[in-house]
Amino acid sequence: MPSRRKHVSGLLLAILVVLFTLALVVYPEQGFTAGIAGLKVFWDVVFPSLLPFFILSELLLGLGVVNALGVMLEPLMRPLFSVPGVGAFALSMGLAAGYPMDAVITARFRKNGLCSRIEGERLLAFTNTADPLFMFGAVAVGMFQNKALGILLALAHYASSFLVGLTFKLYGRREEKSVRPVARTDRHPQILKRAYQEMVRAREEDDRPFGKLLGDSVNDSIRTLLMIGGFIVFFAVFIKVLTIAGIVTIIGVPFVLLFHALHMDTALVQPLVSGIFEIDIGSAATASTSAALIQKVSVVSAIIAWSGLSVHAQVASVLTQTDIRMRPYVIARVYHAVLAAVLTYFFYQAGLGRSLAFVPHAISVMAPLSAGPVAHWTMTGIALATAAALLALALLLSLLIHLFRDSRFAAWYAKS
Numbered sequence: 001m002p003s004r005r006k007h008v009s010g011l012l013l014a015i016l017v018v019l020f021t022l023a024l025v026v027y028p029e030q031g032f033t034a035g036i037a038g039l040k041v042f043w044d045v046v047f048p049s050l051l052p053f054f055i056l057s058e059l060l061l062g063l064g065v066v067n068a069l070g071v072m073l074e075p076l077m078r079p080l081f082s083v084p085g086v087g088a089f090a091l092s093m094g095l096a097a098g099y100p101m102d103a104v105i106t107a108r109f110r111k112n113g114l115c116s117r118i119e120g121e122r123l124l125a126f127t128n129t130a131d132p133l134f135m136f137g138a139v140a141v142g143m144f145q146n147k148a149l150g151i152l153l154a155l156a157h158y159a160s161s162f163l164v165g166l167t168f169k170l171y172g173r174r175e176e177k178s179v180r181p182v183a184r185t186d187r188h189p190q191i192l193k194r195a196y197q198e199m200v201r202a203r204e205e206d207d208r209p210f211g212k213l214l215g216d217s218v219n220d221s222i223r224t225l226l227m228i229g230g231f232i233v234f235f236a237v238f239i240k241v242l243t244i245a246g247i248v249t250i251i252g253v254p255f256v257l258l259f260h261a262l263h264m265d266t267a268l269v270q271p272l273v274s275g276i277f278e279i280d281i282g283s284a285a286t287a288s289t290s291a292a293l294i295q296k297v298s299v300v301s302a303i304i305a306w307s308g309l310s311v312h313a314q315v316a317s318v319l320t321q322t323d324i325r326m327r328p329y330v331i332a333r334v335y336h337a338v339l340a341a342v343l344t345y346f347f348y349q350a351g352l353g354r355s356l357a358f359v360p361h362a363i364s365v366m367a368p369l370s371a372g373p374v375a376h377w378t379m380t381g382i383a384l385a386t387a388a389a390l391l392a393l394a395l396l397l398s399l400l401i402h403l404f405r406d407s408r409f410a411a412w413y414a415k416s
Contacts, residue, residue, distance in 0.1 A: 002326050003019065006068060018027075019387070020238065020241065023241045023244075023245060024047060024237070024241065027241060027244055029124055029238075029242075030216055030240055030241070030244060030321055031237045031240060031241060033240075034236045034237045034239070034240035034241075035236060035237045036124045037236055038163045038232045038233040038234075038235070038236030038237065039233050040054065040228070041232060041236075041280065042229040042232045042233065043229075043230070046225070046229065046232065047225055047227065047229065048398055049097070050097055050101065050225060050228075051222070051225060053093055053097040053101055053220055054094070054101075054104065054211055054213075054217075054220075054221035054224060054225065055217045055218055055221045057089075057093060057101075057104070057105055057108070058216070058220060058221060059187065059213065059214065059216035061108055061218050062201035062203075062206050062208060062217065063125075063199075063202075063203055063206075063213070064198070064200065064201070064203040064206070065199060066086055066089050066114075066197040067086070067114070067199055067201070067202040068196065068198055068199035068202075069085065069086060069088070069089050069195075069200045069391070069395070070084055070085040070086035070089070070114060070177045070198070071085060071191060071194050071198050071332050072085065072191060072192070072195050072216050072296070072395055072398055072399065073086070073087075073088040073089075073193040073394055073398045074398070075191075075397065075398045075399075075401040075402045075405065076398035076401055077303075077398075079272050079401075080165070080166070080169070081123075081126065081166070081168070081169050081334030082119070082121045082122060082167045082169045083115065083122050083123045083124060084109075084114060084115050084119060086109055086114050086115065086399075087115070087119075087123045087127070088391065089105065089391065090102050090105040090106050090109065090123055090127050091123075091127045091388050091394075092125075092387045092390035092391045092394065093125045094128065094129055094142075095127075095129050095132075095158075095387070095390060096128050096131070096387035096390070097131055097387070098131035098134055098368075099128050099129070099130065099307055099311045099315070100128075100311055100315050100318060102123075102127035102128050102129070103128070103314070103318045104224060104270075104317040104318050106120050106123050106124050106324070107120075107318050107319055107321065107322050108346075109123075109322070110322040110323070110324055111321065111322060116176070117322075117323050117324055117325075118171070118172035118175055118176045118267060120174070120322070121168075121171070121172065121324055121329065122165075122168045122169065122328075123329060124167060124315075124324065124328075124329050124332075125164055125165065125168040125171070125332035126161050126162070126164045126165030126332065126336075127161075127165075128156060128161075128307060128315070128329070128332070128333065128336075129157065129158065129161050129312075130304050130307070132150075132154050134304075135153045135154050135157065136154065137149035137150075137155060137302065138143075138280070138283075139287075139300060139304070140153060143283060143284050143287035143288075143300075144296075144297075145289050145351070148353045148354065149297060149353045151287075151353065152297065152302055152344060152347055152348060152351060152352040152353035153297070153300070153304065154353060154363050155206050155352065156301050156340050156341075156344040156347055157279070157301065157304060157340055158342055158344040159304060160305060160339035160340040160343050161305075161335055161336060164332055165296040165334055166340065167335070168328070168332060168403075169329060172328075176360060179411075185233055191399070191402050198378065224318070226318055227314070228314050231313050231314050231317070232310060234310075234311065235277060235278050235310035236278065236281075237279050237315070238277065238384075239274060239281055240275045241317070242277070243274070247312060248273045248274060249269055249270065251273050251276075252269040252270055252273045253273070255269045255273065256269050256274055259386050263294065264295050265289070265290075265291035265295055267289045267290060268286060268289055268296065268299050269297060269352065270285070271285035271286035271288075271289060271299065272286065272299055272302075272303065273301075275300075275302075275303030275306065275308060276303075276306065276308065276309060277308055277309050277310060278306060278308045278310045279306075279307055279308040279310070279311065280310070282303045283300050283303055283304065285298050286303065287300065291326040292347060294348050296347075296348075297344055297348060297353065298341045298344045298348075299346050301340040301343075301344040302337040302338070302341040303337075303376055304340065305333070305336040305337040305339070305340035305341075306336070306337040307333060312329075312333070314324075314331065315329065327381050336353070343355055351369055356381065383415070405415030
């Protein structure tokens with residue numbers, strides 16, 4: 001039965017690929033235009049903004065700094081999310097740079113043995129977040145022309161992500177009992193000394209000269225980014241073809257029924273379906289509809305949390321060399337999307353996002369991404385500063401928790 005199912009799925013995929021190829025032959029101009037638009041997004045925005053993060057993360061891993069951070073952040077991350085301390089590094093870098101940064105770092109953690117498979121799946125479930133610059137700049141200002149909506153979207157997005165992390169803390173408990181757990185380092189009495197020893201050990205294991213490490217970091221980062229760029233261009237063309245062929249309308253039929261049941265504007269169905277495939281296109285299309293603002297913002301919030309099949313494909317390709325499974329990740333994305341939409345609705349009703357007058361006009365998704373290189377490098381600097389600040393805050397909280405535990409243990413030991 002599994003073999004037969006595999007053959008059927010392979011046949012269906014082959015038919016879909018053939019149909020897509022024929023569609024490109026029928027609509028060559030539209031496909032070419034969409035591909036150029038996707039390539040422009042990658043070259044102007046994604047490549048320059050993500051490359052520094054990729055190179056720095058590779059360097060920090062090779063130098064053992066991430067291992068040291070993992071020791072110091074264990075008292076914070078383990079009780080909250082049941083993941084190792086290095087998870088805070090993936091969380092902060094992913095939050096500052098956006099997806100799929102978290103998947104790249106989590107895959108490296110798994111390859112280096114810094115987390116188990118279950119811990120990697122938990123980590124990937126809640127660290128897959130959009131960067132704040134995208135929500136404040138591209139979506140709130142560029143698409144909705146309303147700065148106040150950036151606060152609403154960001155708060156709903158990160159609050160729902162935190163709730164996903166707390167929920168997935170319970171994921172895989174039974175399976176985790178049957179495997180050997182990854183060593184925990186938060187019980188060492190001298191946490192700073194232990195962090196230093198872990199950094200030295202990791203550096204000795206890597207043993208690459210800094211020049212070799214830097215060259216490998218650049219090569220690996222560019223190779224990963226080129227893969228991401230290929231997915232961006234492919235899905236830009238794919239969505240365009242689906243839209244021209246009317247497939248998007250067919251896919252949207254179940255959502256029409258759902259929106260009727262929720263008393264929502266069905267004009268949002270087609271943008272939502274586009275957002276299922278690609279986040280930028282779906283968000284821009286949602287913002288340009290004539291639906292009520294609260295409905296549009298809730299749908300955009302769900303699209304951002306879902307992140308799109310384009311991002312999922314990028315994550316899947318990054319995880320191919322590990323044993324981390326995609327199913328928990330996809331379930332987490334659906335859960336995150338529902339939570340984000342619900343929280344957005346309630347936060348808006350509480351008054352968030354209403355401080356500035358709404359301008360009922362949304363510019364093209366490419367417009368907020370057409371700034372000059374100086375502006376993009378400025379945003380990259382802000383994102384790096386954000387990641388550093390988040391790591392510093394997490395370290396402070398973790399060390400305070402460690403000191404509090406030690407003081408409680410010392411007091412108990414003295415009484416006994």
